[in-house]
Amino acid sequence: MTKVTLAKGLNAGLRKAMEDDPKVLVMGEDVGKLGGVFRITDGLQKDFGEDRVIDSPLAESGIIGTAVGMAMRGYRPVCEIQFDGFVYPAYDQIVSQVAKIHFRSKGRVKMPVVIRIPFGGGIGAVEHHSESPEAQFAHTPGLKVVACSNPVDGYWMIQQAIACDDPVIFLEPKRQYHADKADLDTSAEPQPLFTSRVVRAGSDLTLLAYGPMVKTCLASAEAAAGEGKSIEVVDLRTLSPLDLGPVYASVRKTGRAVVAHEAHVNLGMGAEVAARITEQCFYSLESPVLRVGGFDTPYPPSRIEEQWLPDLDRVLDAVDRSLAY
Amino acid sequence: MTKVTLAKGLNAGLRKAMEDDPKVLVMGEDVGKLGGVFRITDGLQKDFGEDRVIDSPLAESGIIGTAVGMAMRGYRPVCEIQFDGFVYPAYDQIVSQVAKIHFRSKGRVKMPVVIRIPFGGGIGAVEHHSESPEAQFAHTPGLKVVACSNPVDGYWMIQQAIACDDPVIFLEPKRQYHADKADLDTSAEPQPLFTSRVVRAGSDLTLLAYGPMVKTCLASAEAAAGEGKSIEVVDLRTLSPLDLGPVYASVRKTGRAVVAHEAHVNLGMGAEVAARITEQCFYSLESPVLRVGGFDTPYPPSRIEEQWLPDLDRVLDAVDRSLAY
Amino acid sequence: MSESPLPVPAAPSRAGSGFGPDISEVFGPHAADGGPDLVQLLTPEGERVEHPDFSFGTDLSGDDEAAMIRGFYRDMTLTRRIDTEATALQRHGELGIWAQLLGQEAAQIGSGRALRRQDFAFPTYREHGVAWCRGIDPLQLLGLFRGVDHGDWDPEQAHFGLYTIVIGAQTLHATGYAMGLQRDGDVGTGDPDRDAAVVAYFGDGASSQGDVNEAFIFAASYNAPVVFFCQNNQWAISEPIERQSKIPLFHRALGFGFPGVRVDGNDVLATYAVAKAALQRARDGQGPTLVEAYTYRMGAHTTTDDPTRYRLSEELETWKLKDPIQRVKAYLTRNGLADQAFLEAVNIEAEELGQHLREGCHALPEPSPLDVFDRVYAEQTPELAEQRAGYADYLDSFDVPAETGSPR
Amino acid sequence: MSESPLPVPAAPSRAGSGFGPDISEVFGPHAADGGPDLVQLLTPEGERVEHPDFSFGTDLSGDDEAAMIRGFYRDMTLTRRIDTEATALQRHGELGIWAQLLGQEAAQIGSGRALRRQDFAFPTYREHGVAWCRGIDPLQLLGLFRGVDHGDWDPEQAHFGLYTIVIGAQTLHATGYAMGLQRDGDVGTGDPDRDAAVVAYFGDGASSQGDVNEAFIFAASYNAPVVFFCQNNQWAISEPIERQSKIPLFHRALGFGFPGVRVDGNDVLATYAVAKAALQRARDGQGPTLVEAYTYRMGAHTTTDDPTRYRLSEELETWKLKDPIQRVKAYLTRNGLADQAFLEAVNIEAEELGQHLREGCHALPEPSPLDVFDRVYAEQTPELAEQRAGYADYLDSFDVPAETGSPR
Numbered sequence A, B: 001m002t003k004v005t006l007a008k009g010l011n012a013g014l015r016k017a018m019e020d021d022p023k024v025l026v027m028g029e030d031v032g033k034l035g036g037v038f039r040i041t042d043g044l045q046k047d048f049g050e051d052r053v054i055d056s057p058l059a060e061s062g063i064i065g066t067a068v069g070m071a072m073r074g075y076r077p078v079c080e081i082q083f084d085g086f087v088y089p090a091y092d093q094i095v096s097q098v099a100k101i102h103f104r105s106k107g108r109v110k111m112p113v114v115i116r117i118p119f120g121g122g123i124g125a126v127e128h129h130s131e132s133p134e135a136q137f138a139h140t141p142g143l144k145v146v147a148c149s150n151p152v153d154g155y156w157m158i159q160q161a162i163a164c165d166d167p168v169i170f171l172e173p174k175r176q177y178h179a180d181k182a183d184l185d186t187s188a189e190p191q192p193l194f195t196s197r198v199v200r201a202g203s204d205l206t207l208l209a210y211g212p213m214v215k216t217c218l219a220s221a222e223a224a225a226g227e228g229k230s231i232e233v234v235d236l237r238t239l240s241p242l243d244l245g246p247v248y249a250s251v252r253k254t255g256r257a258v259v260a261h262e263a264h265v266n267l268g269m270g271a272e273v274a275a276r277i278t279e280q281c282f283y284s285l286e287s288p289v290l291r292v293g294g295f296d297t298p299y300p301p302s303r304i305e306e307q308w309l310p311d312l313d314r315v316l317d318a319v320d321r322s323l324a325y
Numbered sequence C, D: 001m002s003e004s005p006l007p008v009p010a011a012p013s014r015a016g017s018g019f020g021p022d023i024s025e026v027f028g029p030h031a032a033d034g035g036p037d038l039v040q041l042l043t044p045e046g047e048r049v050e051h052p053d054f055s056f057g058t059d060l061s062g063d064d065e066a067a068m069i070r071g072f073y074r075d076m077t078l079t080r081r082i083d084t085e086a087t088a089l090q091r092h093g094e095l096g097i098w099a100q101l102l103g104q105e106a107a108q109i110g111s112g113r114a115l116r117r118q119d120f121a122f123p124t125y126r127e128h129g130v131a132w133c134r135g136i137d138p139l140q141l142l143g144l145f146r147g148v149d150h151g152d153w154d155p156e157q158a159h160f161g162l163y164t165i166v167i168g169a170q171t172l173h174a175t176g177y178a179m180g181l182q183r184d185g186d187v188g189t190g191d192p193d194r195d196a197a198v199v200a201y202f203g204d205g206a207s208s209q210g211d212v213n214e215a216f217i218f219a220a221s222y223n224a225p226v227v228f229f230c231q232n233n234q235w236a237i238s239e240p241i242e243r244q245s246k247i248p249l250f251h252r253a254l255g256f257g258f259p260g261v262r263v264d265g266n267d268v269l270a271t272y273a274v275a276k277a278a279l280q281r282a283r284d285g286q287g288p289t290l291v292e293a294y295t296y297r298m299g300a301h302t303t304t305d306d307p308t309r310y311r312l313s314e315e316l317e318t319w320k321l322k323d324p325i326q327r328v329k330a331y332l333t334r335n336g337l338a339d340q341a342f343l344e345a346v347n348i349e350a351e352e353l354g355q356h357l358r359e360g361c362h363a364l365p366e367p368s369p370l371d372v373f374d375r376v377y378a379e380q381t382p383e384l385a386e387q388r389a390g391y392a393d394y395l396d397s398f399d400v401p402a403e404t405g406s407p408r
């Protein structure tokens, strides 16, 4: 058992995956000597060599496009996109190639490509460094999309994503990278990748989150408990496919749900989750599923990002509105 | 009053916009001599010259990126993306530049760029030629997104989009281009661009659609009428911003809603519309808002596209399920 | 035949006073005949000519050489037959669309026949001739155009990627595959059965895509064993090559730091010789090469295109005189290397192939709407499985067995 | 000073036997000193040297020339002061991050001063020196890095685009703007107050982006009046230039059909001369040029970067000997063109500028969370107006006046 940060958990997970399977490659901008701007790939090039930890030219479409070719040759490339806002030059390769080749080939060609994206805000960065692009990928059939929220999940989920024969968009809450530590027991049995998890039990309302918002929502639930409200919190973990079985069960019990994410509310994950919960739990709902997230504006200058991002109070505000129905 | 197809309506609208404002430019692949693969820009280069109707190199990012520069110089570029599936190489320029420059510049730089995209399926085409990418753009603050469904709207909406000082993603249902004709009265007063429209009155259920699905939904409503069900149909027309006032009014009356589109259901426009209707009309709803759309798979080979696409029966199936609550 | 390495263009000299302000002085107007740099070994009239850097057949006996050229003739004739037949099938409504290769047979057969088994080719949507060389049943090409599938061969088995419609995307896949070859140690070992290369096909229009240029950059940066084979057929739908580049396309490679060469794409001997040298360079670990096969799209862009709207018929007439098949035929017959019986046998083969396509096309299995759900992921998701089940129930409700297709 | 057109590199000759298989024979290993093609007019030691194609000051009187060089010295010194001050402000937590230009002053001032009022410049995030030349108050640069805005000057008024962080995106904007100039008839009229050019700044790393290469293609295709000004500072964060290109970057232009030239980016005279010629070429309607300013990023990539992880300190030491400011100072003082009083005056100005930045930075107005809603669209949408109103109510509920910021 060691105490690790999310950054260290991911780093250890990547290392393990590379040890376990010589076909696993890491590639991206500055992933080599520098170990990535967040140091997630720290030390890997030194130990696995330049052939397996590949510093790429500065071109995201090139990174993903060549990863497709390497995957066709039997490799399992793990691509790092330096920041969320820089995934878009690769968007075409991701949605028209990575996502479709298995389908196009009638299942003959597998695409075990992992695309790691540090996502979300709260680090005081400049434009394009704090985005939450998950809905766009979740809307794309052929991709799988997951988001980790803590060091232990980081360790296991990255290995599971690499082992998956489908392409996985792997979202890492960058502001958690070097934040809290957690106990990592590498001999434990990990929870399956494409499953959600109830991280706090409660009976009055179901609060759903993933990635960076899990911590916020747990804090909100804690605060609400102080006011006598019992909130169940679910870490969705997988965004495509969604694993809403536990959520339906929870909502059927609580009758109320709030979904929180940093991404824009309009057409964000919350829209889909709300629509599905309403379809599945219509007669159980005592209030509409409410959504709390980033406003429908571009990400603001960082001095006001903490106001723009949903925080403990904004989540509680939504909780209160839901309970007021 | 002349009878025109959607293709002709758009062509006439573009022509009018170019006549009215010398700053309007048309650019894209094959828009010049060929008049575009769908002939929407037919004859424009002949009449307005190569400086205003610009055949571009084969590079979508280049088309949109140079359009940004031309807009900064005071032009109003109307870019044609040849098919929906080819907008993705330009995705970065669209979501990180076109959508954000007004915001980035504190409103100092306007971005009156129109991006025309023939969208949707049903024309028996090969891969990448039948996609419905609207949700991805609607999720992006800074863009406005509209979809026309008929020749008359085509004529007016394209002019209004060009006149708009914000970037507009302009979706054209390609399978309607050369289908039905409608009476065009160019002296009429057009409906404002960013508004929805009730296209059929009804009292039992509200059916929402846009673009190619409006026709299908009207036919479904007609069929339902034969079975004594009275369906109100709304053509959303604008997808971002949404104009749901009339929809809420309708749903408060009918108590039921179904949203239909060709795009994948998962995180499609229907998710947002359903979530909002549920939030706004919670106590009026007698059944959950149901969604009918493309399945969550890549677009299939064209011989089965008619089964994959939501059609009259699939819409009616959803209507029946809604009414059965 | 010599395995001479590809010539590497000299670095531009900056000394001297020969520099002028007008770039056309240097690069010349775009020469209609391909320009002075064009590698040609067989003239349009069917005469063999010499080239200082490339030759054909020097490593073969006279008989073997003749047999090889007869083989090219056969390949090209059959490829053209596939094309004509598919075009006819489209006209009869059996295919939704067809992308004709008419006029590009030499570029495709020359390069396709230069491939070794272990090499891997990434096509666009027009490489029917290369597919033929890779041993793919032309029937398998029809599915995509008929709309029953998006491609129906096994890329890994055929060493031939699926047709890629998004312009230029496959050049990056090719580069990545080539990087895989490097990591497998299948480059530069000297073992002719092991060393492998990748070839990426693309068009003149595609040369403008960011992806293609990024592929050049990655290939140069990693010295990847990939040949970028551009069929410059002068047109990207309605846009002439001048819209993409004012100078010969093969020069593009120079600026990225690897050699480029322009070959007469209607000359199968030259295309073969140049492709072979470029592929060998790649297999030997000497890195990427750009081959510009200077050719002409004699047909429409696809069967839905109408070229009369944008190009003059004279242009086509000029190029008909350079027909890639005619010149080989002229060479073979004039030199007594092929007799009437041979030509007749090829014709019969072509007839049979045509019949195979006509009959096979009708018989191509219709896709099942339920299969669609099973091919999205290698590991099916519960939600998609549920969607499939719901749709199957829905289909059942129409009283038509789900597997046989539409309820209507 | 002569307005000599830029040299156009000769087309690679294909004749002769000088071709070898190894590309490095031709392009040579990447020369650490910039290579033989480097245009230099002032040595690191401060000696003026001649170049056959470019010269500085030949159109000026001796006094004017000296005044101009003193101006460059002042510009560079003040620019460096902006940089040092901003770096310090970051260390003190006043800025979130800062992108240093240390070492790139000559490249930026030389090119920035070659611009005419009507020209338009599109920067990356590091062109503080160019911003200075465009008359932008350096305080306005700080907002982005402090996080109070995404840029705070009026691009149209300053003829200077906003900082663009997505690598390479602005090169296409520049090309489009240049196409707008063409359509406005502001190119090639011969009127020096009318004819205009655009300059797109980008880095060596950016040269690998598809967008940059597409910009080359569009500019070449339309002969657009744009200068692509690449500051090759040898590094893209931790990646050395060799990862992006194994041959000198300016060669890239050749393959796209327009001239490229490599200039000593630490030599303000040469940078000015080359940029001036390239801009004039553009204004005259002769189309695009690629200028590679060969320089060095003496600082970290940004204040959050740690270059000790990936590069040797010797490298930095070598480049310190080529400091762009020192060589101008040496030239001016050694030749009696600047006295102590002048140098002192510049220092005082720098002090004042530093103070201006320190004081101004604290005083930069904080953004209002509600403004965010008003800047998304030119024509506000009802739904966003509603979201704004809802948020204002929410803020009010905390009993803190909304306009003054966070409730917490």
Ligand SMILES: Cc1ncc(C[n+]2csc(CCOP(=O)(O)OP(=O)(O)O)c2C)c(N)n1
Pocket (backbone or CB within 6 Å): B029, B058, B060, B082, B086, B089, C126, C165, C166, C167, C202, C203, C204, C205, C206, C207, C233, C235, C236, C237, C297, C301
């Ligand atoms: C990214 C993308 N944009 C547009 C298209 C539409 N399109 C199909 S073929 C074509 C022209 C291609 O020209 P070229 O590369 O010269 O190949 P050719 O068809 O001549 O073989 C275009 C524009 C596409 N398939 N992909």
Ligand SMILES: Cc1ncc(C[n+]2csc(CCOP(=O)(O)OP(=O)(O)O)c2C)c(N)n1
Pocket (backbone or CB within 6 Å): A029, A058, A060, A082, A086, A089, D126, D165, D166, D167, D202, D203, D204, D205, D206, D207, D233, D235, D236, D237, D297, D301
């Ligand atoms: C599309 C994109 N990818 C990645 C980044 C992250 N990033 C910021 S600067 C940089 C390196 C840029 O190098 P170069 O172009 O040489 O410019 P320099 O910083 O040296 O001035 C990278 C990778 C980005 N800003 N945009």
Ligand SMILES: [Mg+2]
Pocket (backbone or CB within 6 Å): C203, C204, C205, C231, C232, C233, C234, C235, C236, C237, C297
């Ligand atoms: Mg072509």
Ligand SMILES: [Mg+2]
Pocket (backbone or CB within 6 Å): D203, D204, D205, D231, D232, D233, D234, D235, D236, D237
């Ligand atoms: Mg750099």
